[in-house]
Amino acid sequence: MTLTAAQKQEDSMPTVALVGRVNVGKSTLFNVITGKYSAIVTDVAGTTRTSNRAIAYWRGQPIRFIDTGGMVAPPDDPFAEDVIHQVNLAIEQADVIVFVIDVRAPLDHDDKRMALKLQNSDKKVILTANKADTMQLTTEVHQQKWRALGFGDPQAVSATTGKGVGDLLDVIHEELDLTDAPMQELPEDTVKIALIGKPNVGKSSLFNELIGEDAVIVSEIAHTTRETFDTLVEWEGHHFLFIDTAGIRKKGRVEKGIEQKGVTQSINQIKEADVILFVLDSSEPISSQDKHLAGLIEDSKKPIIIVANKWDLTQEGHEDFSFLRITDKSQKYNDAREHYLQYITRIFKFVRFAPIVYLSALTGKHVLRLFPMIEKIDHERKKWIDPVELEEAFEKIKRKHLPTKGKGVRHPQIFSIKQIAISPPVFELKLKAKTDLHETYLRYLQRQIRRVFGFEGVPMVFYIKK
Template identity: 40%
Template sequence: MLPTLVLVGRPNVGKSTLFNRLTKSRDALVADLPGLTRDRHYGRGIGASQPYLVVDTGGFEPNTDSGILKAMAVQTLLAIDEADVIIFIVDGRQGATPQDMEIANRLRRCKCPVLLAVNKTEGMNKAVVSAEFHELGLGDPLSISSAHGEGVKDIIDLALESFDVVEEEPELDQTGERVPKVAIVGRPNVGKSTLVNALLGEERVIAFDEPGTTRDSISIDLEKNGKHYTLIDTAGVRKRGRVLEAIEKFSVIKTIQSIEEANVVILVVDAQEGITEQDAHVAAYILEAGRALVVAINKWDGLKEEERDWV
């Protein structure tokens, strides 16, 4: 599973600039968050000792208690919960602010490592600029310039040094043939649970996302027409006859991890809603990752004849 690095900081400290530098692309996967003017961006990090996922969370204002900024803070906290390493970005030209201190107080309670990046230090005495950020209590500040690339490679190498590069051995069945891995992904309520249960059979009970494994997808063995497959399922906790997709949380990180693990990805879309921007972004990521893509158009039976022709 690829390490996930989450970029956190107050607005306008240079998170998006760093994100674009790390992914070397502006075509990042975007999570549709209703009502938010700033979306979280997801992409695959390039140029390090190993591949990794990077998440740009947008501006984090933890003390806001209403409106759009509160919603953005909630989304940032959800991303933090899924992080392997957090890079907390502050502005070296503005110095440490009360808002930085509030964010630092939140991050000190995180279980994963937190690296403190002092951005916009190009052309400045880095030791002097970073000195005041020791008061945040997050260890030694690391001076970087996301715009010019100074110090960026060093902080990413530091973030990834505890993760081993694992060459995954292909899984083989009893006859020695390679078992294809098939991921089933899609937005909430598009029918992933129904598809999984249809493939596995009526009697199958599927449950995962136990406490402590919120990032993990479940792998399910499937035998069809004499061939063995592994289904990688991200649909959430559910039981046959009691599908709970309505309360499913859509995790882009979980979806990306499943795509990376699979050989073939089935993208389930809702025929009645059509192809959304989120569907298009996910499909693009699948193709860029070099995986085979199958688009499953679900809820076809609810369309009229002319609507089917349009779809």
């Protein structure tokens, strides 16, 4: 038989097989990844009789996925022998195998038999714990019984909600080693962007949605520009480099060392970036990990856009949102943004100057709003204020509210103000000797300068010179 060009291309694609015992949710996971609903999904064990195949794109790269039936079929299944043959064929064709288990079920003999078979296959195996629908179930992937299978801690996913699927695809992408193109120079107008957020807030899904939009062009040098997973995209003639976005999958876990590695990864991304996208899960309360990352961003003095992801859950009323202190349930849809803004303003100082984009990476709703917002913030961080205009505005600000003293007894006097740097904007205040400004006056000064000159999303720094 002669292969067509399309068949040759598909045969040369990296291939991933989903295997596991019956009823662990392989077909549901396959459907979520590929976006195709051709596989039969029921609660009846052994429903998937043959291998379903589909091509999915992740980080601009095509990957062929194979869904298989349960390796250990029910004893009365007349198709058991055929199912086993199909599974063996899929394992043979695969470059990477996703071994799916049910985190809610005990480890049984069938799981162990499958693990032994995969260990003997000499293939790369990613152990994946499906049905981790709650936070408690997600933490159970670290139990010793799963490590006994010989593939380390599983990747926690929930195929029914999509939680953790983006992180799993990042692991697959890394294991397939799809990043061997030569390095090239960046366009001069390139804005470097880092997606920062705790695990499972949807960073990977958001990134994939950004580069998957019809209006976005993924460059031929995507994934290879400077670091292994940097990705260059073009939108309306403007260039955006997403920094090491594959690194965001590396979760901070309970184990010492792995958690520190996740923090180090975030610090490095922040240092490299021109603009930070701080991704939050708007369906959950702010956690200590969110606060820690926020502190890193605030200390960096980098421009920031807050991304309230999973906003579709808010509008559809899937959560109770008691943490927003909404007493009237009728307010959920109309006033959710206002309540969420008030909620995070109480926690994060930079919310007062950072724009917020409410979106859903899962549905793609409002994702494209990020590109013009990034463009705007990039312009704001490079802004130089005309010295004359700055002095004139400053005189009006002082007349409205005289400087208040900090330490000491002498009343402060500010002789002049000038901008001495950009990105972030730094302002030098020349102050009367042996006097000091109260920090509340510096906050007032910052608010007034923003009111006149903008600087949306950009932190400001004041340098006192006496």
